[in-house]
Each structure stands twice: as structure tokens, then as C-alpha cells.
Amino acid sequence: MAEKPKxxxxxxxLEQPDILKPPAVxxxxxxxxxxxxxxxxxxxxxxxxxxxxxxxxLHGLGQTKYIDxxxxxxxxxxxxxxxxxxxxxxxxxxxxxxxxMPGVVAVITGSDIPCNSFGPSLKDQPVLADTRxxxxxxxxxxxxxxxxxxxxxxxxxxxxDYEVLTPVLDxxxxxxxxxxxxxxPSANIYGHKVIKKGDVEKAFAESxxxxxxxxxxxxxEHVPLEPYACIAQWDANGRVTIxxxxxxxxxxxxxxxxxxxxxxxxxxxxxxxxxxxKNEIRAEPAMALLSKKTGRPVKCVYTRAEEFTSxxxxxxxxxxxxxxxxxxxxxxxxxxxxxLDGGAYCSWSETTLGKACILSxxxxxxxxxxxxxxxxYTNKTMTGAMRGFGAPQVCFAYESHMDDIAKALGIxxxxxRLLNAFxxxxxxxxxxxxxxxxxxxxxxxxxKRFGWNGIGNxxxxxxxx
Amino acid sequence: xxxxxxxxxxxxxxxxxxxxTTLLRxxxxxxxxxxxxxxxDVGDCGACTVIVDGQPVNSCLMLVGQVEGREVxxxxxxxxxxxxxxxxxxxxxFGSLQCGFCGPGVILSAKALLDENPxxxxxxxxxxxxxxxxRCTGYTKMIEAIKGAACIxxxxxxPAVKSA
Numbered sequence: 001m002a003e004k005p006k007x008x009x010x011x012x013x014l015e016q017p018d019i020l021k022p023p024a025v026x027x028x029x030x031x032x033x034x035x036x037x038x039x040x041x042x043x044x045x046x047x048x049x050x051x052x053x054x055x056x057x058l059h060g061l062g063q064t065k066y067i068d069x070x071x072x073x074x075x076x077x078x079x080x081x082x083x084x085x086x087x088x089x090x091x092x093x094x095x096x097x098x099x100x101m102p103g104v105v106a107v108i109t110g111s112d113i114p115c116n117s118f119g120p121s122l123k124d125q126p127v128l129a130d131t132r133x134x135x136x137x138x139x140x141x142x143x144x145x146x147x148x149x150x151x152x153x154x155x156x157x158x159x160x161d162y163e164v165l166t167p168v169l170d171x172x173x174x175x176x177x178x179x180x181x182x183x184x185p186s187a188n189i190y191g192h193k194v195i196k197k198g199d200v201e202k203a204f205a206e207s208x209x210x211x212x213x214x215x216x217x218x219x220x221e222h223v224p225l226e227p228y229a230c231i232a233q234w235d236a237n238g239r240v241t242i243x244x245x246x247x248x249x250x251x252x253x254x255x256x257x258x259x260x261x262x263x264x265x266x267x268x269x270x271x272x273x274x275x276x277x278k279n280e281i282r283a284e285p286a287m288a289l290l291s292k293k294t295g296r297p298v299k300c301v302y303t304r305a306e307e308f309t310s311x312x313x314x315x316x317x318x319x320x321x322x323x324x325x326x327x328x329x330x331x332x333x334x335x336x337x338x339x340l341d342g343g344a345y346c347s348w349s350e351t352t353l354g355k356a357c358i359l360s361x362x363x364x365x366x367x368x369x370x371x372x373x374x375x376x377y378t379n380k381t382m383t384g385a386m387r388g389f390g391a392p393q394v395c396f397a398y399e400s401h402m403d404d405i406a407k408a409l410g411i412x413x414x415x416x417r418l419l420n421a422f423x424x425x426x427x428x429x430x431x432x433x434x435x436x437x438x439x440x441x442x443x444x445x446x447x448k449r450f451g452w453n454g455i456g457n458x459x460x461x462x463x464x465x
Numbered sequence: 466x467x468x469x470x471x472x473x474x475x476x477x478x479x480x481x482x483x484x485x486t487t488l489l490r491x492x493x494x495x496x497x498x499x500x501x502x503x504x505x506d507v508g509d510c511g512a513c514t515v516i517v518d519g520q521p522v523n524s525c526l527m528l529v530g531q532v533e534g535r536e537v538x539x540x541x542x543x544x545x546x547x548x549x550x551x552x553x554x555x556x557x558x559f560g561s562l563q564c565g566f567c568g569p570g571v572i573l574s575a576k577a578l579l580d581e582n583p584x585x586x587x588x589x590x591x592x593x594x595x596x597x598x599x600r601c602t603g604y605t606k607m608i609e610a611i612k613g614a615a616c617i618x619x620x621x622x623x624p625a626v627k628s629a
Contacts, residue, residue: 052557052558052560053557053563055565056556056557056562057553057557059562059568060549060553060556060562060565060572061500061549062500062539062543062568063500064565066566069493069499149485224566224600225504225510225512225599226502226566270564270565272564273564273566273600273601274564275600304504304505304507304509
């Protein structure tokens with residue numbers, strides 16, 4: 001390890017005079033100025049340095065303005081009616097009674113939206129369901145009223161007549177060709193990836209032992225502390241300004257523009273927690289139309305319940321592993337099948353599918369590999385981006401599988417990993433040459449730190465590796 | 466409509482609101498004090514924490530009828546015109562807030578704790594933050610900041626931070 005270069009120490013907040021004004025904001029540069037580009041495997045000068053967040057002071061003063069903290073004169077509040085059935089055909093929507101309520105200014109349904117489909121990859125998601133409901137959290141109508149409470153009350157006055165259909169809920173059922181399509185006539189499998197390396201069947205035949213394991217993970221919601229919020233303002237020249245809790249505003253702008261066929265300006269402020277759940281638009285086009293219809297700014301904030309039912313979540317995975325090993329525990333071949341439950345819409349499924357598949361073999365040198373991944377539609381809350389894009393799910397599976405193999409062979413779980421782990425210059429399953437590989441060093445150092453001493457003899461709880 | 470008069474950050478304020486209005490909505494919508502946040506609206510996340518008569522409360526669970534004549538402190542009232550509160554200073558120093566959405570609630574829970582207990586243990590700080598959820602930063606840096614602020618408020622030096 002090279003010696004760490006000297007850097008200029010920045011004055012810290014504790015050394016600053018204890019006053020609020022001036023300056024009321026942190027200095028612009030809060031990281032070391034002299035940044036030396038490090039050589040491979042050299043520690044970067046930023047590591048170990050203290051840095052203060054530029055927005056830290058306003059956060060602490062409670063002065064950071066999130067979308068829900070903004071207000072425009074004469075603003076209306078919107079609420080979205082949720083379907084509550086997993087799969088149905090919409091026969092009719094009656095909004096008359098809601099529209100007649102005092103305080104209700106406008107109601108829109110899916111048929112009011114010029115191009116009622118969007119999505120960051122496949123455009124398979126309606127802004128408001130018009131003819132078909134694909135999952136229980138689908139919106140079917142949106143109400144703008146002078147108060148949030150009146151809007152909520154108006155939702156109950158909207159009458160929707162459904163022809164309830166049998167939902168597809170099991171991803172393994174959805175995988176079968178005989179299962180009715182969630183988005184018929186499209187097939188339920190909407191993404192597929194295969195990684196092939198060597199000859200896995202031959203490797204199994206040459207192995208001393210072949211182990212199989214099946215692993216499942218559940219759906220996970222991001223639960224950012226700030227619920228989704230947006231404010232739309234349609235001006236007289238046909239331009240729309242949307243203030244939204246979006247992490248990717250340019251992508252959002254393209255999606256909204258396609259839906260409305262209008263000129264869009266998206267303003268994003270500080271996001272109160274994203275984790276991948278605020279990477280795409282949700283109700284923005286509906287709010288823009290409510291604003292157009294009323295000539296007033298319209299704000300919509302999701303309830304915590306809506307965050308769970310009507311926003312993206314982490315893909316649940318069903319992961320089948322088959323691994324051939326020698327008596328010593330050296331992996332000769334591995335076959336993997338991943339089934340991703342994509343929920344009702346594609347969202348970021350293709351990215352998740354790719355990353356899960358590429359990483360599914362784990363950080364191990366495996367000459368013979370066959371990894372196949374599918375993502376399927378089900379009538380459930382849609383799944384999308386969430387920290388790691390599928391990586392945490394497969395990590396749970398391959399590491400659990402390694403532990404099972406070690407236990408069956410009577411080998412130290414650490415040893416089996418040291419025997420198979422990547423080295424400097426190893427090739428990944430997709431033949432990327434890897435640099436700065438320190439898996440073995442990290443494992444050994446960690447084992448030493450927490451006193452790992454063979455199978456279950458460590459002072460830790462045995463789950464450290 | 467319910468008429469309510471209370472003291473907010475030292476100032477007497479009145480409003481005429483529907484009786485089902487919560488203290489959180491009163492502060493945010495009537496008094497434009499948006500520091501307290503609406504995170505879950507059911508008292509789970511603590512983003513709406515304010516101090517009422519010295520006690521930290523979930524303002525989303527308190528109705529306006531319950532605050533008549535009481536004294537409320539929000540995050541906006543914590544710093545004086547010239548000086549940051551020690552907690553705000555240390556939260557900034559330790560980088561204890563990433564997205565910042567839970568911050569006002571966490572800081573006020575910590576303030577209520579330090580008012581009662583000037584030298585809390587780590588476990589006591591954890592207990593005090595039991596009603597405040599954070600999803601970005603985690604609690605380690607917050608606990609460091611609260612311990613540091615306790616030092617400042619006791620008139621002691623803030624111990625040096627262990628380097629990574």
C-alpha cells in the first residue's frame with residue numbers, strides 16, 4: 001500500500017465561528033482540494049478524510065424544502081382511487097356523484113389521458129387503468145379538490161363496475177405457457193437471459209458430489225421516509241411545470257412528454273430517500289391533466305399505504321442452484337435458474353434480470369457454468385429498481401448454497417470459499433478480466449478479526465462469512 | 466370549526482381549523498412551519514416529532530383540541546437568531562443527516578432527552594430514538610452527534626472522532 005498523499009485539511013464546522021449568519025450555508029468545497037488520482041490498489045486520498053455535507057446545515061435547521069413543503073397560491077389537492085382488485089376488466093366508471101360534491105373541482109379517468117402508457121423501459125404501465133386492472137394498487141380515477149380531506153372523501157363516491165378476473169399470482173405458474181397472459185396477447189415471460197461457459201453436464205458427470213438447493217426471497221418496499229409527492233402547474237401557453245420527488249428528471253420528462261404530448265419542465269428538489277424507488281414517474285401525467293382541467297396548481301402526496309401498494313418494490317426471486325464439486329470442495333460446474341417475479345409492470349426489470357444473472361454464480365472461479373434467468377408478469381405490485389438491482393437476492397442464494405455444500409462435505413465454510421474465490425485477473429462469468437481482487441485477503445482478515453476458528457468454533461455467531 | 470390558541474416557538478398563535486386537524490397539519494398548513502414532516506401519518510416513523518410542554522410527541526397523532534394553551538417547540542424554534550443549537554451543529558459536523566427528512570424529528574427527540582438527562586448512555590440515546598425511523602444514514606452517526614452535543618451542553622470538549 002502506497003503512502004497516503006498529504007491533503008489540505010479543510011476547516012470543519014466545529015472550528016467555524018458559532019454563528020448562523022453570515023454565512024448561513026456550508027462552504028462550497030467540503031472535500032480535500034488536492035485529489036491525486038490513485039494507482040491501482042493504492043488507497044485514494046479521500047479515504048479517511050472528514051467531509052461535511054453541503055446541505056447538512058439546512059437539514060438540521062428544518063429548512064430543506066421537499067416537495068410536500070412547497071405551496072402555491074390557490075393550489076388543489078389530489079387523491080387517486082385505487083382498484084383494490086388484482087385483475088379485472090373495467091366495465092364502467094361513474095364519477096358524477098364525486099364531481100357534484102362541494103369542494104371537488106375536477107375528476108379524471110384513464111380515458112382522459114392522451115397516451116395512457118408509460119414505463120422506463122417497456123411502456124406497459126397505464127397512468128390510470130382505463131380498460132383493464134393489472135394489480136390491486138392500480139389507479140382508476142384521480143380527484144382534485146380544495147382540501148385533501150374532500151378529495152379523499154370523493155374517492156368513495158366514485159363507482160367502478162368491474163368484471164373480476166382470475167389473477168396470476170405465482171411466478172412459477174406465470175412461467176408456464178398455458179397460463180393466461182397478464183398483458184395478453186403478450187407473453188408473461190418478458191425478459192430472458194442465458195450465460196453459458198464450458199460444459200456444465202460434463203462437469204457434473206466428473207464431479208464427486210452434486211448438490212442442489214432452492215432459495216426464495218420476498219418482495220421488499222423501499223420505504224423512503226418521504227412519500228411520493230408531486231405538484232403540477234399547467235400554464236396558459238400549454239407548458240407544464242412539474243415539481244416531483246424524482247431521482248432521474250430527464251428520464252421522467254421524456255416519459256411525461258410522451259404521455260401528454262406537451263412541453264414539460266421538471267423541477268426536482270431534495271429527495272427524502274430514494275433507494276431506486278424514485279427513478280420513474282408515477283402520477284405526474286394525471287396531476288398535469290388535473291391542473292390543465294382546473295387552471296390551478298395540483299399537489300398529490302401518496303399515503304404510506306399507497307407507497308406499499310402502488311410504487312415499485314424489490315423483485316422476489318426463486319433461485320435453483322445445482323453445483324458439482326470435488327471431494328475437496330473445488331467447484332467444477334454450476335447450473336442456475338432464476339425466476340424473477342416482475343409484478344404487473346416491467347419498470348427496471350430488464351436491468352435487474354441482467355445484473356442478477358451475471359452475479360448469480362458468485363465471486364468464484366467456475367469453469368463450467370449455465371445460468372438462465374426469466375422475468376415474468378404477475379398480477380402483483382410492480383417491481384423495479386432497488387439498491388443492488390437483484391444482486392442481494394442472488395448473494396443470499398449462492399452464499400447459502402456454499403454453506404450447505406461445506407456442511408455436507410464437512411469442510412470449513414471459510415476454506416471452501418478460499419478454494420474457489422476469484423484471484424487477481426480471474427474472469428467473471430461474462431469473461432470480464434477482474435482487477436484489484438482482494439476477496440481472499442478480505443475473508444482472511446475478517447475471519448481473523450472476529451475470531452473465526454473452523455466450523456462453528458468461532459466466537460461469532462457462525463454467520464459472519 | 467375549532468378555535469385554538471397555543472404557544473409555538475415562544476410566540477402565541479391562533480387558528481380556526483376543522484376539529485379533526487392534527488397538530489402536524491396545523492403547524493405545516495396554518496403556520497407554514499414545514500420542518501415537521503409527514504412520513505406515515507400513523508405515529509410509526511417519528512418524522513413529525515415536535516416537543517409539547519417538554520415532551521417529544523408525534524404531532525400527526527395529536528389533535529388541535531389537545532394542544533389548546535400548550536407550549537410547542539418545532540425545529541424552526543431550536544436555533545436562536547444568531548446561534549445553532551449544539552445538536553444542529555454536531556449533526557452537521559458528524560454528517561448525521563443524508564436526505565434529512567427524518568432529521569427534525571430525530572433532533573427534537575434528542576433535545577427532549579438531553580433536557581432530562583445531560584449525560585445519556587448509548588443505550589439511553591437508542592431508547593430515546595426508538596420512535597424515529599431513519600432509512601439513509603443509520604443511527605451510529607446520530608448517536609455520536611448526540612453524545613457530542615451533550616458534551617457541549619455540559620461545557621466540555623467534544624471528543625475527537627476516530628478516523629476510519
